[in-house]
Amino acid sequence: MGSLRIAHRLEGLPPYVPGRRPERGETRRQARLASNEVPWPPQAAIVDAMRAALDDAHRYPDMQYTELRGAIAAHVGRPAGGIAVANGSTALLRDIVGVLVEADSEVIFAEPSFPYYRTAAIANSAVPVAVPLLSHAHDLDAMRDAITARTRVVVICNPNNPTGTAYTNAELKDFLARIPEDVAVVLDEAYVEFATDVDGLELLDGHPNVIVVRTLSKAHGLAGLRIGYAIGDGEVMSYVSRMGVPFRIDGVAVAGALAALQPEQVAESGRRVASIVAERALLTAALRSRGWNVVESAANFVFLPLGESAAAVARECAAKGVLVRPIGGGIRVTVGSPEDTEHLLDALPVFSNDPR
Missing domain, CATH: 3.90.1150.10 (Aspartate Aminotransferase, domain 1)
Incomplete structure (x- = not known):
């Protein structure tokens, strides 16, 4: 070197x-x-849309992803101004942390859970704080007790990867009521479509510090396209979008995502x-x-x-x-x-x- x-x-x-x-x-x-991954290939209409988009491969996509954000907004029933998109939800997790932490801030997450949470903290000069699972699920009481004056982000993987356990909205409301308002609670809902009584979007209006992160990789079967989206406070989402590299999602993937979001x-x-x-x-x-x-x-x-x-x-x-x-x-x-x-x-x- x-x-x-x-x-x-x-x-x-x-x-x-x-x-x-x-x-x-x-x-x-x-x-x-x-x-x-899901065991089936993408639906024919999605493949057709991507093939058609190849004719414009010599052009950059819309860097604001206005049409894609609008389609996601219609899909989830939330304003487009509170939505950020990226090449996979993992990229969004990194950039959300980057927007909210200062050097030596703390990011709390469960372990074992999605291992990239630790990376997202370290990459942004924050301190990763891992809280062991309890009976294969997030120990919400211990995570609350781990919060200090330096804590800026708490990540809840719901359902949890790799154990599959999940908390209902009622249980999360009790947890959120005990979290300082200046601490972001990021709900990583990559697998939410496979669960019942789990929907972080219902928590957004009553808890402005909540950010929901989702993906088209799992339930929509587009793991190879790398399309993730985050929903939260409009100003925070604006900065999350600014953190990403320009044109972070390619035009072919955008076309596939737009087709996947059709009824x-x-x-x-x-x-x-x-x-x-x-x-x-x-x-x-x-x-x-x-x-x-x-x-x-x-x-x-x-x-x-x-x-x-x-x-x-x-x-x-x-x-x-x-x-x-x-x-x-x-x-x-x-x-x-x-x-x-x-x-x-x-x-x-x-x-x-x-x-x-």
Whole structure:
């Protein structure tokens, strides 16, 4: 590296580790259950819209993303002025933290949860404060107790990734009532469409310090397009938009997102979500009948707490053509097609896991 020096705050920063992908040249059928993708390709109307957008690939997209923000506003029933968009909700999480913290401010989050929260804090010169889960769920009391005069952001992953647990709005209202008004509560709702009684948008009007972050990657099946959006205070969202690099979402992805937000495509996504929720119940019941401890999930995945044996079980599954994610002291298994479920059950032995 010569004389270049890495910023001190980044020393030891772990890289983001994605879910495992099939090896190059792998020809056998594999159940790809490591990255919480939906098992179906994009709807035809979405693909057609993206193909048409290629004719304008020599032009920059609208940097304000006015049409996209308007479509999202209509979809969620909130003013477009309070919406920011980015190439994935992860980018928004980083920039929301960047807008709200000063050097040495604190960002509180649960652990294990989405690992990028720690990165978002460190990248913005803030101090990451991790609060352990309680019974695989956010320990809201402990998170409240962790708030100090330096705290600027509290992140709640709801439903939580990787455990799948979720809090209802009623439970979150009680939590929010105990949070200082100058502390932002970011609700990461990447998996909200798979849950019931969970909707952070209903909390916005009564709690101006709440910011909701969502994505088109999961329920809408557009993980490869990288479209995320945040809803909150208009001034804060304006600065979040300014933090992003210019033209951060490409025109082809914008076209796909606009098509995905049309009523017909939204309805089809809803039907696909319903099938995943039904398959989640079948998968959970089947695993439990075989002796596995499965955390009750409100997302499009299930979590098996395995302790130190998680990596070994993940390797065994991979050897049998099933890719799962060892993370947070267990394995996270995406809910896929019925064929994926069958493949997974064939790969896992019939025995009881570590109930921790």
